[in-house]
Amino acid sequence: MALLTRDTAGVFAIAPTPFDSDGEIDYASLGRLLEFYESVGVSGVTVLGQMGEAPKLSHSESSALVSFVLDKTVLPVVVGVSAPGYAPMRALSDQVMAAGAAGVMVAPPNTLRTDDQIVSYYQGAAAALGESVPLVLQDYPLSFSVVMTPAVIARIATTVPSCVMLKHEDWPGLDKISALRRLEQESAMPRLSILCGNGGLFLDxxxxxxxxxxxxxxxxPELLVDVVALTAADHREDAHDLFDAHLPLLRYEQQPGIGLSVRKYVMTRRGLLTSDTQRAPRPILSTAARTEIDFLLERLARHDKRVKLVS
Structure with missing residues (x-):
């Protein structure tokens, strides 16, 4: 499987971890989800991220899930390996890279406070994982309470050659992307692949x-694929028209605390997951919330015929 590089582009879908009604990993749904991702043209898949409920999985479950994904898909796979210390991070990284992963993603611990601490942490992580392991830097201050300025990211990109990608989830963050690209143009930092999160809320x-x-x-995820492709082809109005049709559902899914619940419910309605179960502790969507989501899906289906509901 191809490794991540600083030129990697496209859409890497972050896969939720499907569970059955008893809270066990539902591999049938996971296989169906992977087939769906391939069919809609995503460039890769990311597993064991925050939305994959990674902290609720045991080490053996995490290993089994990654092995299953790597065996079932031809897409490049990024694996979240964040851990309290470098030792468990390296143990999981060694395992998944040997099995064929394209790279690993590391989030900063919320104990980092200064720029020097942030840079030093990622230098240490890269040393622990090995120079040959492509590293994705996860920048999500709203969740991790660690603020990375463009200057800090530039220092990491310069001093950690294995850091090839930024998962950009700062908010507001548009000017940050511009600042990073400007630093690259000025030769103040090497190029990084930048893939954005936040549910796609600002992807347009x-x-x-x-x-x-x-x-x-x-x-x-069909929307994400289309927006990236349309923008690359200079079809700005088409990209924004399609994005605008999805914006009400994007907004609803972005609510703190219930975002994954909304996502899993929609994927169940689309026939991708058998159950929208999450592992405890978990929020439960109210009947009113499910009715609102159904309403949004019905409206969206009138604009995007790919949104077909089977349940």
């Missing part, structure tokens, strides 16, 4: 600012 402008694509888990 992120691609225009210089992002290479998305790494997120919006429940209709």
């Amino acid at each position: 402008f992120e691609t225009e600012r210089g992002a290479d694509g998305a790494m997120t888990g919006y429940c209709v």
